[in-house]
Amino acid sequence: MSQRIQSFRDIASQYDVVLCDVWGVLHNGVEAFSHASEALAVARAAGLTVVLITNSPRPHPGVKVQIRGLGVADDAYDRIVTSGDVTRALIADGPKNIHFIGAEKDLALLDGLGVEQVALEEAEIVVCAGLRDDEAETVEDYREEMAKLAARKLPFICANPDLVVERGHRLIACAGAIAKLYEDLGGTTRIAGKPHRPIYEKSLAEARDVRGAFNHSRVIAIGDGMPTDVRGAEAFGLDVLYISGGIHAQHYVEAGRTDEAKLEAFLAQENAHPKWWMPRLQ
Incomplete structure (x- = not known):
């Protein structure tokens, strides 16, 4: 105990x-x-x-x-x-045409890695830092998007493995929750964080x-x-x-x-x- x-x-x-x-x-x-x-x-x-x-x-x-x-x-x-920090190594080693999911404040994750953000249809890999608007969205808002990406069997790099975090007295969904949805839909994830x-x-x-x-x-x-x-x-x-x-x-x-x-x-x-x-x- x-x-x-x-x-x-x-x-x-x-x-x-x-x-x-x-x-x-x-x-x-x-x-x-x-x-x-x-x-x-x-x-x-x-x-x-x-x-x-x-x-x-x-x-x-x-x-x-x-x-x-x-x-x-x-x-x-x-x-x-x-x-x-540790996810940047995964991104650097992967394809350069990425479909990025996350807020604008998270774009520093990609700085200096020589990658290009492209439309979903042109992407070779997915990089997820979190919900685009975690105050207004839920993970279910991403189901259709994740289904399309999983059907293409794109690798999915998750930059924040947390499922939820506290914000004040509320629980807010994180990238890990989207990664779980992607796996449930048959997709493959790559994760370097806890x-x-x-x-x-x-x-x-x-x-x-x-x-x-x-x-x-x-x-x-x-x-x-x-x-x-x-x-x-x-x-x-x-x-x-x-x-x-x-x-x-x-x-x-x-x-x-x-x-x-x-x-x-x-x-x-x-x-x-x-x-x-x-x-x-x-």
Whole structure:
């Protein structure tokens, strides 16, 4: 059974490197969780190296600007690695005529890769960063488009494997939900972000660049997403601190309190074994 902790300080001495999720742990898309930034800053002051590991489709410079604007402190981390960073390698290695799905703000994903955006009928590959308008659209709005692309058997690169994220008190669909629809329609996807290995390998390489060599057993991953943060870190052999107050809270939180029996049942159902848990990082 996972152990409840009151403060990250309680376990920090057991680790040298922290791989911390961003959306859902450090902010909710509207404002930063100040206690979470403070916890990471205190850990860094104690000698730990903190790499933020996020399924954002944006390359890391854009994420740094975004989270600073939300109130995440610069001293909370050493490096940022995004799904967009590792996905760019997939795009660079693929065909150059792409059908892009996503908002205009996500176009930095394609910068400098020599690709051309073309109409659906002319595309050789699909690159999806998210919904074009996630405030107004749902994944079902993409069914007809995905059916046409899947019928052509085009490879589909997903730049953000998350199914949903919190935005304030709402859950917003992400590119991972469109990728799932594409797979359900018989299409094939390519993904490098969480829970897949490339983003973890890149994150640990960044940590080594900061501090030098370290033991794999002294790395902890922090996250709130079961299919991405938890499953990915566990598959990579890392200890996990599960942030229970995130996107899955409806399964075990009632009237603002965590029902620990329901939480345990949820983790068992998900075949997840985080070493630690706490409602919010602090």
